[in-house]
Amino acid sequence: MTQRTTMGTLPPDWFLKVRLKLRHLQLFLALDDHRNLHRAAASLAMSQPAASKLLGELEGRLGVQLFERHSRGIEPNWYGEVAVRHARHILSSLQQTGDELNALGAGNAGAVSIGTVMAPAVTLISRALERVHQQLPNLKVSVDVDVSPVLVPRLLEGEFDMVISRIPTDQDPSRFVFEEIGEEAISIVCRRDHPLAHKASPSLAEMATYPWSLQPPGALMRQRVDHLLMYHNVTPPARIINTSDILVSLALVARSDTLTVISQDVAELLCDPERFRVLPTEEALSVQPYGLITLRQHRLSPGAAALTTVLREVMAEQPLSRASQAPDAS
Structure with missing residues (x-):
């Protein structure tokens, strides 16, 4: 995969200088999803020339190519992968902002999304939800159950406020706050x-x-x-x-x-x-133990912070796992 390396060091406000728009972020995701400029443009109700111009102008201002064009279509290079990953997170955060504003406008206490592996879903989370709804009866909570290699990337993309799982070996643990719960x-x-x-x-x-x-x-x-x-x-x-x-x-x-x-x-x-x-x-x-995982450089919404506080209370009350207490005959 060829890379253009003429880009200089970007200043903190680079996105203002290159006039980055939400439309650019939407185009990044559409190109990554469709891997075809015509289909990506159509999904955004744009013409192909307009999409090509939008992408080309931004690449020109950045001084680096984000997507490789070839006969089979278009795909992000290393720079493009970075842009796509952060675009997903930004757009997901904006969607969550709308959900929370709608919830507050309707008299609710906001919205929280949590991902979890199976075991805590039937013990820890069920008790925490019962307790937090005594404090915040209108808090909207969504819970997804899956395996850790699926949950943690979705946390990074902004789909969850927190997850209860394990940190997969292919993820950098320094990006997370991990509070161990037990085996x-x-x-x-x-x-x-x-x-x-x-x-x-x-x-x-x-x-x-x-x-x-x-x-x-x-x-x-x-x-x-x-x-x-x-x-x-x-x-x-x-x-x-x-x-x-x-x-x-x-x-x-x-x-x-x-x-x-x-x-x-x-x-x-x-x-x-x-x-x-x-x-x-x-x-x-x-x-191996699972734990409560949040993003290290991410501020939780008031509703998510309230649920996290209750989860920690329930975690502190939870006895050691029976597997940890039982004698090992091996």
């Missing part, structure tokens, strides 16, 4: 009448003879299971269904001899003893 205890679950359900201490080798439904390779719980089998020199199951959807996994478990691995808190909430069993294991199983 996530996990359980191996089967149906109530599974052949292993009433064994006092089924071995991993016995479990591995049955089908499993697991998170996709690379996911944290999947890594823990893979390591556990490797550590005990057990051949992995011959049939594994890869899915990050817990309801799909539990449906398979309920209807067959499939086993699955889920958070202990989620198992207690969703796994009715009349239908499911948690298999005993020789050692306490857990995955």
Whole structure:
């Protein structure tokens, strides 16, 4: 990928000097999404010549090319990737500003968006939301549940005010404030009448003879299971269904001899003893700690700050994870 390197050092108010407009930011995103100048222009109700002129004028003022033009279309170079990333964050922040202003205008206490991995969604966040709504009954809160590698980039792009997850290894931890909550205890679950359900201490080798439904390779719980089998020199199951959807996994478990691995808190909430069993294991199983993550150089809205305060209160009241307390038999 070729780069033009004639750009000098930009002053703090560079965006004023180059006359940066919101239309430029919208064009950056449209070009990144469509990778085609004609389609990007059409999505913004612009003509292709007008879009080309808008981009070219800004690149000229900056003294650097942001997008590479070629026969297959157009794509951001390294400079363009920086511009696109920050454009997404700026436009997302502006949208959130509108949401908060609308909420305040309607007599509400603002709006908060939070992302979380599964375990705290059913324990920590549910308690925090109940408490914060006693203080701010009109606070609008949206909660998205996903895995850490999806949540943290969305936090960086401004889609969330905070997330409860882990910092992925491909992210610079210096960009975040991480407040550890605790390890996530996990359980191996089967149906109530599974052949292993009433064994006092089924071995991993016995479990591995049955089908499993697991998170996709690379996911944290999947890594823990893979390591556990490797550590005990057990051949992995011959049939594994890869899915990050817990309801799909539990449906398979309920209807067959499939086993699955889920958070202990989620198992207690969703796994009715009349239908499911948690298999005993020789050692306490857990995955690395998760925590409350916010952006280091980002000021929270009043509603987000209030929710963060309540989350910290609930975190302080929460006992150590059972995985941390249990003796490790390994």
